[in-house]
Amino acid sequence: MSYFSRAGRPTVPAPATRLSAQTLPTLMCLCAAVLGPAGQSAKPSPPAPDCARLACVALTFDDGPSVATDSLLDDLAADHTKATFFLVGQEARYRTKQVKREQAEGHAIGNHTLTHPYLGDLTPAQVHDELAGGEQAIADITGTRPWLVRPPYGNQSAQVASFGHPLLLWDLDTLDWWHHDPAQVLSRAAAGVRSGSIVLMHDTENQRDTLTAVPQLIRNLRNAGYTLVTVPELFGAAALKPGTAYRNRSSATRPEPQPQPWADPLPTTAQDTAQDTDAAIAGTVLLRYHSAAATGPAQLAQAVGGLRPGECRNVVQPLAALAGAPAFALRDDTAHGIELYDQRDCSHQVAANTMAPGTEQDDEVRSFKVH
Ligand code: NI
DSSP, X not given: OOSBOTTSOBOOOOGGGHHHHTTSOOTTOOOOOOBOGGGSXXXXXXXXXXXXXXXXXXXXXXXXXXXTHHHHHHHHXXXXXXXXXXXXXXXXXXXXXXXXXXXXXXXXXXXXXXXXXXXXXXXXXXXXXXXXXXXXXXXXXXXXXXXXXXXXXXXXXXXXXXXXXXXXXXXXXXXXXXXXXXXXXXXXXXXXXXXXXXXXXXXXXGGHHHHTTHHHHHHHHHHTTOEEEOHHHHHTTSOOOTTXXXXXXXXXXXXXXXXXXOOOOOSOSOOXXXXXXXXXXXXXXXXXXXXXXXXXXXXXXXXXXXXXXXXXXXXXXXHOSOTTSOOEEEEXXXXXXXXXXXXXXXXXXXXXXXXXXXXXXXXXXXXXXXX
16 A cells, blocks of 8 residues: 555555554654543542643654554553643544543543544645544543644644644654654654653554653653653643644743753664764755645655764655655755665665755665765
């Protein structure tokens, strides 16, 4: 099955095929409706942390539930941590047990549409149906209508805003769907977390590896002085306005914790020999997907950030079923330039094997490496 629709957008396989199709990355889940205050927990809980005084961070997990969700919930429970789950309605209907567990254990639940489409390609009526369908799926399971919405891929439009719910985005993307490396989850969080941050991860089947980083991520954040909260707790009494997008808690009142040493990365087999410093990060590569459709948006660009010199990246993996999919181009926005390979493991350079910073190229590229 092609991972792309004719319009060049990632598609969500039908529920009956999701088990195997979940090996596909949740590409570009530049992926927020969360249960309102009444739906945050089914049982009494202690007073919420005051994020006007504390350095709070909200962990969010998109695109579930999946077969990976129970293990994540086990880890969160063991660490006494509450998170926020932005659910895809059709997945929720398929795994009601996990949804009820999320609710029972005090996590916040938000609406991530019914089938996870790129809303920018849909008609206003279709946008409404996706958002209303996701909301209804969650309400049918939890008995509570989610208040917070996270549109897939962070897509915002007048139609999405007009649905009448706050749009909860993120300011720290772990890029878990891209690198599948728990060590990178930790290093990216260390580099990007701020008081008031909303952290984006995914609890899909193909993110099982990166989800193993969650216990260490929680320890690291707490050791650094952060308090982990749900998205509703992060904003507390601050009124979230319908149709308004939020990426983090307002910086106006947020305190910063005293810098603390960040714990060593996970004991992992992942090889990451580059220094975990901003200086070692070479820049960003954009994978630009061209649509063959005559109408509609022509392309969608996806940033892949945090590349380090000498690091090899596979293009094919995120593109998944490339055969028959729209063409794509790499755009090199690194400060170093990149080398192009026609094998998936950076083992055979293509004839025109380098790109200069700022250039863009269509090619038989299967992987690339930053100079
Ligand atoms: Ni998503």
